[in-house]
Amino acid sequence: MSINKVSLLFFSFLFFTVQGKAQKKEKKNIEKIYSSAISKYYEGKSISIVVLDSTFNEYIVATNYSDLANDYDKRRGIFSGGVALDTSWKTFLRKADAIKHNLRHNEIPEIKLTASGVKLVSNDSIKISFKNTGWEGFRKTFGVNDLVKLSNVILYKKKAVVELSRSSGGLSGEGIIFFLQKLKRRWVIVLYLPTWVS
Numbered sequence: 001m002s003i004n005k006v007s008l009l010f011f012s013f014l015f016f017t018v019q020g021k022a023q024k025k026e027k028k029n030i031e032k033i034y035s036s037a038i039s040k041y042y043e044g045k046s047i048s049i050v051v052l053d054s055t056f057n058e059y060i061v062a063t064n065y066s067d068l069a070n071d072y073d074k075r076r077g078i079f080s081g082g083v084a085l086d087t088s089w090k091t092f093l094r095k096a097d098a099i100k101h102n103l104r105h106n107e108i109p110e111i112k113l114t115a116s117g118v119k120l121v122s123n124d125s126i127k128i129s130f131k132n133t134g135w136e137g138f139r140k141t142f143g144v145n146d147l148v149k150l151s152n153v154i155l156y157k158k159k160a161v162v163e164l165s166r167s168s169g170g171l172s173g174e175g176i177i178f179f180l181q182k183l184k185r186r187w188v189i190v191l192y193l194p195t196w197v198s
Contacts, residue, residue, distance in 0.1 A: 036187050051150065
């Protein structure tokens with residue numbers, strides 16, 4: 001084998017090894033972000049919920065992150081509850097719209113929470129459970145009250161945003177956007193904002 005072919009094989013192997021490790025790391029980060037959002041939302045409650053197993057490239061609300069960046073200026077970085085975000089969040093929010101549009105359908109990784117009671121189910125299973133009897137069929141099929149949908153995670157450097165939607169009836173639900181930052185190897189929620197309620 002010539003030196004060029006050996007070099008090509010070596011660098012190809014190295015490239016795919018590094019790429020594989022980066023993908024595993026990103027998947028682990030996304031799992032931790034989803035877990036943090038669900039844990040925060042259900043903080044202090046015993047939970048038994050069904051989580052849609054994929055994002056289907058949907059967003060719970062048509063959040064325009066650039067508008068949030070503009071709102072940042074109006075609020076001088078102060079959001080609900082007096083929480084102040086540093087100016088790097090403004091940059092993140094401006095990039096978030098572009099990142100959001102580049103995301104594709106994603107399967108949600110197996111969510112490992114300290115609390116039990118989280119079950120990932122397919123969109124088809126949920127549709128079948130609702131088919132004839134609506135929420136009554138959902139509760140009978142899954143034995144739980146809450147259906148949770150999660151958006152794709154927008155991840156940039158050490159910041160992330162994810163949207164959560166929780167429903168337990170036709171007029172019983174809400175949506176929240178979680179803002180997270182990686183601090184000392186942990187994803188920490190620095191702010192969450194309600195987006196809708198019914």
